[in-house]
Amino acid sequence: MIGRALTRRERVRVRGSTVIDVINPATERVIGAVEPGDVHAAVAAARAAQPGWAALPRAERAAHLGALLDAMSAAAPELAALISAEMGAPLPVAKKVQVGLPLAVLRSMIDILEQPETAETVGNSTIHREPLGVVGAITPWNYPLHQTIAKLAPALAAGNTVVHKPSEVAPLSAARLAELVRQAGLPDGVYNVVHGYGDPTGAALAGHPGIDLISFTGSTAAGRKVAALAAANVTRVALELGGKSANVILPDADLAAAVKVGVGNCYLNSGQTCTAWSRMLVHESRHDEAVELAVAAAAKYTVGDPADPATRLGPLASAAQRDRVLGHIERGLADGATMAFGGGRVPDVGYYVAPVVFAGVDPDAAIAQEEIFGPVLSVISYRDEDDAVRIANSTRYGLAGAVWSASRERAVAVARRLRTGQVDINGGSFNPVAPFGGVGASGYGRELGTFGYEEFTTVKAIQL
Structure with missing residues (x-):
């Protein structure tokens, strides 16, 4: 269920209504393609993998994320060039921000896992944070890798599995990330990429009954649609939307x-x-x-x-x-x-x-x-x-x-x-590592740091 980019030969073979070409915005030339995936199959894979992933000790999840950090760090120049080609960021920005920032975010989640888990006591109750289950992540094209890691890293750290729909405008970095996840040895089904357009793929993910949280970054108009689709299943939603700062x-x-x-x-x-x-x-x-x-x-x-x-x-x-x-x-x-x-x-x-x-x-x-x-x-x-x-x-x-x-x-x-x-x-x-998110039409929920980690958890009170 891990998404990937198509090779030139595959792109020709499957050309038709299904293939999504990726255009270099500087040259207006096709530089790659992806094939839309199956949301239902990806959710099923994520749900099957989630109990085993959540059962791992925090130290083991930290070790897995550390292996991914090493793989991404080694591939950083390649990732920067890929992001620059697919969405147009100048190479210095691609290296420092588009790749450097997600590496820092991933490192911060490893740091959280390396701290001992504590339970808050309230009267005769102990309060525990637990994973939600399967997270649906829908990310935009402007910071394709950062917005992915800002959701994927805390979701995985907290014990969730993820189904990710990247933007069809800039999907190649997500396809490469999926390969790095596999290279780093994370269990199958923990990270699943499903390529496609907002409608039908994003809509199917937002409205899927097997999703426990939808984390969406994009326009305010699209965020409203995501929230409405999720509401039918009473699915939790986190929205990081527009701004006019x-x-x-x-x-x-x-x-x-x-x-x-x-x-x-x-x-x-x-x-x-x-x-x-x-x-x-x-x-x-x-x-x-x-x-x-x-x-x-x-x-x-x-x-x-x-x-x-x-x-x-x-x-x-x-x-x-x-x-x-x-x-x-x-x-x-x-x-x-x-x-x-x-x-x-x-x-x-x-x-x-x-x-x-x-x-x-x-x-x-x-x-x-x-x-x-x-x-x-x-x-x-x-x-x-x-x-x-x-x-x-x-x-x-x-x-x-x-x-x-x-x-x-x-x-x-x-x-x-x-x-x-x-x-x-x-x-x-x-x-x-500071909480990131907005109010009003900029959305709700927080990403990054401890606040971002807790966004992907639920609390349980145990009375003693």
Whole structure:
């Protein structure tokens, strides 16, 4: 039940309505293919393997995950090149983030297993955490390996087995991961990859009665559908959805540093990041200065071949995503925003979008409210601190954000007022063991660290 990519000969042999071609977004050429799998058979395999996997001592599960970590570490350059080819991330980003981050997450789950298991005592009860059973994982194309490991590692650490449907846009890294799972010696049926489209494959997984938890990362619209399908079976759901994060720069902040880091965060992975600080909030007295700094920073983001060391922005992952982002840019202009930077030359072949900086953006405009998922920054002015908080909280999303100030205490006070799952203060670095997740239309549930591990468990009270 382990999914795999098709060889060139197999792709020709099975060509037809079933094969899913994988397109390199930089070249628009087919670089591989996968064949849709059988959800029911994969769930059956996972359910058969789960009791034995859960019965293993924590140390043995840790050893299995350690073997997988070794296999992934050895294959890291190959995985980075594969992800770069299938979804367009520049190689430095693919190496450091697309592969480096999931390795850190997997290591963190091994660390949890290596700690002694403890039971909390409440009155005459002891509280135990136990695996849920079979986890259905549905992951997107923007961080294909990281989003997989963020679900797979804690699920397996907790004693669950997994059925995984990767995005059809970027499925090759999941197919390679399945081979590494086998190479590392994990038992058959513990990790099962089922390739396919959201409908019917993802829908079949979300609505399958043999699934005990659906963990989904993707758009808010798709998340609603997943939750509705799971509800029919009263299946637990964890959703990590969209974002429209605000970078709140207070008047006393180091404006140059805040803008430079803010532009970099917005443009990371060509803007295809759910936590991207796509709204830059600056005091009205510093709006024009911030725009000048943002334009200067954006001009340094070279667009081109992901394999070229000089490239900072690769293509978007698909033609559909490119067209969607271009549509948002046109809508922004139609709504009266000023394009302070944009419209630059991009390669003739590939799904490229040049970086954009919009100035004077109305906080209620579509480009300030909707997740664009491309290299598009909106600079928005505010009157005072209360106005900044109001604007930051004015979208339906609540996944991430940032606050900058010369006073850490003031920054933290503002951060506490933001309705979001996490906030970075003065460029605080991403923490792979801190809880990750959102509120509102950004979803519910948490990934990473102890909170992510516990998401894949259930609690049992034993009265003594």
